[in-house]
Every structure is written in C-alpha cells, then in structure tokens.
Amino acid sequence: MPTEDLAALEGKTAEQIIAWIGQNYAGGAALASSFGVEDMVLIDMIARVAPSITIFSLDTGRLPEETYRLMDAARERYHLPIQVYYPNTAAVERMTTEKGLNLFYGSVEARKECCRVRKVEPLGRALHGKKAWITGLRREQSQARGTVAKGDVDADHGGMLKFSPLADWTEAMVWEYVRAHEVPYSELHDRGFPSIGCAPCTRAVAPGEDMRSGRWWWEQGTKECGLHEHAAPAAAQSALRPADSFPAPAGPAPLPR
Numbered sequence: 568m569p570t571e572d573l574a575a576l577e578g579k580t581a582e583q584i585i586a587w588i589g590q591n592y593a594g595g596a597a598l599a600s601s602f603g604v605e606d607m608v609l610i611d612m613i614a615r616v617a618p619s620i621t622i623f624s625l626d627t628g629r630l631p632e633e634t635y636r637l638m639d640a641a642r643e644r645y646h647l648p649i650q651v652y653y654p655n656t657a658a659v660e661r662m663t664t665e666k667g668l669n670l671f672y673g674s675v676e677a678r679k680e681c682c683r684v685r686k687v688e689p690l691g692r693a694l695h696g697k698k699a700w701i702t703g704l705r706r707e708q709s710q711a712r713g714t715v716a717k718g719d720v721d722a723d724h725g726g727m728l729k730f731s732p733l734a735d736w737t738e739a740m741v742w743e744y745v746r747a748h749e750v751p752y753s754e755l756h757d758r759g760f761p762s763i764g765c766a767p768c769t770r771a772v773a774p775g776e777d778m779r780s781g782r783w784w785w786e787q788g789t790k791e792c793g794l795h796e797h798a799a800p801a802a803a804q805s806a807l808r809p810a811d812s813f814p815a816p817a818g819p820a821p822l823p824r
C-alpha cells in the first residue's frame with residue numbers, strides 16, 4: 568500500500584477503517600486485544616462490520632482474573648473466536664528458575680526480559696503469516712503515543728501494516744461508544760485502572776494522573792512493554808524500504824470516501 572494511502576486513513580472514521588481492513592485483508596489482519604476498553608470498542612466494531620478479522624490475545628500467565636472473565640464475556644456476547652497465545656513453556660521455566668517469579672521488580676532489564684518472554688515472543692507467533700495488525704492505541708494515552716498514525720508500516724514486525732483506528736479518539740469518545748453500543752468492559756476500569764495489563768505490573772491511578780502511570784509504576788520513563796516500542800509513525804521510513812519487502816495485498820479496494 569502506498570504511503571499516501573496510509574496517510575489518507577487519517578481522514579477516515581474508525582468504523583470505516585475496520586470495514587476497509589475486513590474487505591481487503593480479512594483473515595490476513597488481526598486485532599491484538601489486551602481487553603482494555605479500546606480493544607473492546609474494536610471488537611464490537613469488528614463484530615458489526617468485519618467479522619472475518621482475526622482477534623487474538625496474549626495470555627502472559629500473569630493476567631488479572633477480571634481479564635479472563637471479560638474474555639469469556641466477549642466470546643459469549645460476540646460469538647467470535649478469540650485466539651489465545653501463551654509464552655513458550657521452556658523459556659518461562661528457565662527465566663523463573665534463574666531469576667524468580669517476580670523478577671520484574673528487580674530491574675528494568677529483568678522487567679523487559681519478562682515482557683519479552685511472556686508478550687513479545689508470543690506476539691511474533693500470533694502475527695506470523697499476517698499482513699496487518701490492529702491495535703487500540705490512542706494518541707492521548709501517553710507522550711510516547713502522541714504521534715501514533717491510523718495506518719503505518721511496522722518496521723519491528725517485518726514491514727507489515729499496523730492500524731490504530733482509534734488513534735485520534737479521546738477517552739470521552741471511547742466511553743460514549745461503550746455506552747451507546749452497550750459494550751462489555753473490564754471491571755478494573757471502574758476501579759481506577761485506565762490501562763489493563765498483567766496483575767503484578769498494573770495498578771489504579773489517581774484522577775488526573777497520566778493514563779500509563781499505573782503500568783510498571785516503580786520505573787521512570789517510557790511505559791511500554793515492547794509490543795509498541797516504536798509507537799511513532801514509521802511510514803515515512805517505508806519509502807526507503809525495498810519494494811519487494813512490502814507485503815501489500817493484490818488490488819486493495821479504494822479507501823471509503
């Protein structure tokens with residue numbers, strides 16, 4: 568897909584983008600869901616306008632019980648399969664034997680190792696063979712996500728396409744959609760968790776605090792786990808990539824007008 572088409576997505580609504588992805592990529596595109604409220608909005612849109620899009624989640628083994636309950640509630644509500652990917656057993660056994668169960672509190676490096684084993688490696692498997700993935704990233708969520716594009720080339724995953732249809736949504740818009748469509752959401756949001764992650768690494772935040780401040784709260788700096796390490800747009804760099812490395816589908820339909 569030419570970079571100008573990716574840029575054109577900025578003028579499209581989330582629902583238009585989801586419908587367009589469904590028409591052009593179907594099972595070749597996948598939503599990565601952590602079952603935060605943004606992901607629930609996207610699941611609802613997929614169910615309504617593009618049910619052929621794959622939905623998957625990464626079960627790190629350390630998720631809160633509330634997330635498991637919501638996964639099953641979503642499955643029942645939408646009647647869509649949700650693929651769950653797990654970390655490599657041997658890698659988890661090696662890591663916890665050598666460094667302990669709660670190694671992430673020990674150092675940033677140890678935390679990143681845990682995220683790498685429990686999230687990043689399974690994400691790679693989940694995206695294998697896909698042409699595009701979809702995320703619930705919003706620019707308002709943090710400074711690091713402030714320039715997220717609705718359509719981008721993901722250099723971290725072999726140049727596949729990465730869509731963030733809610734990039735320009737405010738938190739108010741998200742909750743307005745949830746109320747209007749009666750979308751199920753995590754009980755944790757009502758208890759002050761704006762961001763949903765692993766139980767030992769996520770806590771509630773005070774009103775007015777940064778939305779990502781409850782994640783790895785003992786660390787300073789950027790609060791990312793490696794799934795969205797380079798959240799800023801990379802499409803401009805794609806112009807420098809060899810044309811044959813770009814996995815565009817044959818004959819995509821024009822973007823909705």
Ligand code: SF4
Pocket residue numbers: 627629671678679681682683685686764765767768792
């Ligand atoms: S968020 Fe915490 S428990 Fe989850 S993978 Fe990362 S370090 Fe490990």
